[in-house]
Amino acid sequence: MKVLTLNFLTCAVKTCKSSTDSFPLHPKDAELAHDDIEINPELLANVLPRIDWTALRTTSTELGFPELPAQPPSVEELEADEALLKELHSLLLETQMMEGKLVCGCCGHEYAVREGIANFLLPSHLV
Amino acid sequence: MLPTPDTSHVPYTRVYEPAEDSFLLLDTLSAPSETAFLSSRFGGASSSRTAPLIVEVGPGSGVVIAFLTAHAQTILGTRHVLACGVDVNRFACAATVGTATKAIKEAGGSAGAGWFLDAVQGDLVTPLRAGVVDVLVFNPPYVPTDELPRVPVPVESEPAMTTFEEESQLLALSYAGGRDGMETTDRLLAALPTALSARGCAYVLLCAQNRPDEVKERMRAMGGGWKAETVGTSGKHAGWEKLQIIRIWRAIRDA
Numbered sequence: 001m002k003v004l005t006l007n008f009l010t011c012a013v014k015t016c017k018s019s020t021d022s023f024p025l026h027p028k029d030a031e032l033a034h035d036d037i038e039i040n041p042e043l044l045a046n047v048l049p050r051i052d053w054t055a056l057r058t059t060s061t062e063l064g065f066p067e068l069p070a071q072p073p074s075v076e077e078l079e080a081d082e083a084l085l086k087e088l089h090s091l092l093l094e095t096q097m098m099e100g101k102l103v104c105g106c107c108g109h110e111y112a113v114r115e116g117i118a119n120f121l122l123p124s125h126l127v
Numbered sequence: 128m129l130p131t132p133d134t135s136h137v138p139y140t141r142v143y144e145p146a147e148d149s150f151l152l153l154d155t156l157s158a159p160s161e162t163a164f165l166s167s168r169f170g171g172a173s174s175s176r177t178a179p180l181i182v183e184v185g186p187g188s189g190v191v192i193a194f195l196t197a198h199a200q201t202i203l204g205t206r207h208v209l210a211c212g213v214d215v216n217r218f219a220c221a222a223t224v225g226t227a228t229k230a231i232k233e234a235g236g237s238a239g240a241g242w243f244l245d246a247v248q249g250d251l252v253t254p255l256r257a258g259v260v261d262v263l264v265f266n267p268p269y270v271p272t273d274e275l276p277r278v279p280v281p282v283e284s285e286p287a288m289t290t291f292e293e294e295s296q297l298l299a300l301s302y303a304g305g306r307d308g309m310e311t312t313d314r315l316l317a318a319l320p321t322a323l324s325a326r327g328c329a330y331v332l333l334c335a336q337n338r339p340d341e342v343k344e345r346m347r348a349m350g351g352g353w354k355a356e357t358v359g360t361s362g363k364h365a366g367w368e369k370l371q372i373i374r375i376w377r378a379i380r381d382a
Contacts, residue, residue, distance in 0.1 A: 005245040005247070009254050009256065010254070049176065050177050050178060075176070116224075118248065120254035121248060121278065121281045
């Protein structure tokens with residue numbers, strides 16, 4: 001599972017949806033893999049406006065990556081900054097979480113990630 | 128005509144095989160009316176430079192989401208799209224990743240394909256944040272059945288050898304729709320206003336027994352400016368369409 005995908009996911013438990021603690025989910029015991037993908041600056045510029053930057057910073061730090069700037073760059077800043085483009089490309093699209101868990105900060109439920117596929121099905125008592 | 132993604136690697140004992148309904152979705156989404164609609168909302172001519180997120184719920188083999196992603200430039204008017212699938216069936220998730228990866232490669236990366244992110248195992252849109260979906264596609268379990276198969280529960284340990292019963296259960300989840308064939312679709316329709324972004328739209332396949340006219344009326348009556356129209360049909364039987372695809376959307380408000 002890609003780090004960019006994590007930016008769109010939240011706890012599947014209904015009562016957690018209204019809590020800010022349910023996003024982002026927190027990786028635990030994460031085994032990461034790295035895919036080499038050709039960089040696409042134009043795509044990144046199009047993706048930037050729809051990223052929740054605060055959540056991405058949290059995820060990035062929790063996965064052991066260097067801290068991202070507190071404020072997101074503007075599209076113009078991103079396009080002019082090759083190092084930042086490479087860093088975001090590597091983090092968002094090339095980094096894969098293959099194994100581990102995603103933990104909800106609200107209810108504490110742990111979603112398993114196996115072979116790169118996260119399982120958000122809930123046990124019957126949480127549906 | 129745009130090429131149909133290769134699904135020869137998909138295990139059809141556990142995953143729904145592309146059929147008339149899948150192909151109706153491919154034909155409808157690539158028809159001039161829909162490429163014009165989608166391009167005006169998300170393509171180069173639209174004012175926004177924000178990559179749309181396309182989500183297929185229940186992608187099965189992945190043939191539809193792979194098609195949309197591989198031909199993003201032609202269908203959505205931009206190749207800067209992100210795509211995801213959510214399926215209750217773990218084998219379908221793996222199949223979808225495989226189908227999308229192959230289709231994008233075959234379309235020749237730089238030629239207009241979008242980005243396939245992931246397939247996630249889950250129930251409808253429950254794993255997604257509110258308001259992130261720009262295009263939602265759903266080919267539901269629409270066949271009226273006496274019983275609705277249970278959504279599987281997560282298995283902590285490695286699942287045991289898949290038995291014939293388990294495989295039947297997985298396939299039943301792909302077609303058995305319970306009362307009027309609408310029990311699962313009704314849950315998805317109820318979640319749409321929360322799941323879709325302000326510019327979001329949905330394509331939902333229905334069969335005649337689902338009473339599509341009533342479904343459309345119900346969506347329009349929700350308030351909030353929702354519109355619903357039939358945008359694709361197939362298999363006329365006794366003068367009425369067996370399958371149809373409805374598009375559900377709102378006018379984009381001026382910023």
